[in-house]
Amino acid sequence: MSLLEVRQLTAGYGPVEVLHGIDLDVEQGEMVVILGANGAGKTTTMRAVSGMIPRSGSVMFDGVDITKTNAEKLVGMGIAHVPQGRGTFPDLTVLDNLRVGAYSRSADISGDIERWFEVFPRLAERRDQRAGSLSGGEQQMLAIARALMSHPKLLLCDEPSLGLAPLITQEVFEVLKKLNNDEGLSVLLVEQNANLALKVAKRVYLLETGSVVASGPAAEIASDDAIRKAYLGA
């Protein structure tokens, strides 16, 4: 049984249907990436999985049907979602951002906070600064650390490279890869930077106008000439 099992997922905004029946799996401990052009429905897929928008079809997580569960509850069940571009609380300090991340838990969180400060030393230096004053890369790292404060089983990460310098992007990806390798954190990633994503992910779904048009192991997708030409620009 997969950790996340999405079947015939349809979702959209108001009367506009964006996703037309998506099937998608994330195994325990796996890093999966969703690739696709602008407007393919990548972000919508993430928002539908985490319950931010109305959806139909079936979404099973850890053996439980969560199709009707709303977003506030999912984080307690083990799904953490870093939304695209604005996963932090700009008016709150770095420390408060992390505290909000642990909102769903009642245990002592000081150990967790110290741990993320070790992983992201630059956040530790800025712990009392407002998140809005951080650089783009620091904000992205804070958004990820904030999401991980909830001890998720599955991390949804929507375009972590958006607007970041290449070097910073690489740093963010290394952290994700390390979490995936060392701690078995399952990750569902949306990414525009296909070459980078194919290096870290194990499996790929290729999305086009709301449907999955290809899927398979990252190595296979990366070596398929037709796919390379059409989607990966090389």
Add this chain to the structure above:
Amino acid sequence: MERFFQYLFDGLSLGSIYALLALGLVVVFRGTGHLNFAQGEMAMICTFVVWQFNDWGIPLVVSIILGMIVGFALGAGVEATIIRGVAKKSQAGVFVVSIALFLGLNSLAAMVWGNLPPEQLPGLFPDEPDDFQRIFGAVWRYEYIGVLAVALLLMGLLFLLFAKTKFGLAMRAVASNPESARLAGIPTGIVLASSWGIAGAMGALSGTLWGGIVGELNAGLMFTVFIYASAAATLGGFDSPGGAVVAGLAIGVGEQFLAGYFPGWIGQEMKLSAALLTIFVVLLIKPSGLFGSTKVERV
């Protein structure tokens, strides 16, 4: 110099009442981005409720606490049942609905309590002619000292709630980024209803303190206080609780100075216009207010 301190003391006490109501406006605005036009009328209704409890023989302090609970329930109920549904469809609709609430609550008060002879709300503090303290030659009545103390105490508690509690953290998170707040597992609906509830409770206290000073209750009790509170929220910045308090006190003091030092051309009649002029000037020169944040979003 004696006059200076007299205006200053009077201004601080009255200003603390404006600040309480302004804080209510700010708490609502920070949470949901709406200006609650009915804030003053909700406070007025709650003041009548306090009077009613007291009239039934319940001690005044208990009546005030009950009134604040009613204020909380009224605020939270209005948000959950009326505002939230309308806000989903149209932001401008919320504006119209809060004006409708303003009129509705005003008529309701007139209907329920209007036919009685003018109600006298007893002051919370000793209010005999000789109940005062002379400081720097100025008369500071115990009632005014008490009003300032109670208002500051409640504001202090509210700031502790914001800064030190998990619920305060949730409120700040929802105000800062509602979407990520949901993703962090914060029940945004409860938080937003509570923001309106807290505003309602602050209003109830503001109204009761003001009613105690005015002495006589009527449906128009909070008109001027609401205008001063709006000016305070504008001046302080609609998303800054600290700004609302500072600006509320400043407007209270400014009002006394203007009316006291220029009795000829401002006086008691024109001082309300000064508040409206403040709103106008702030909106022209610095729309975010003195302490408000201008939103900068990274793309």
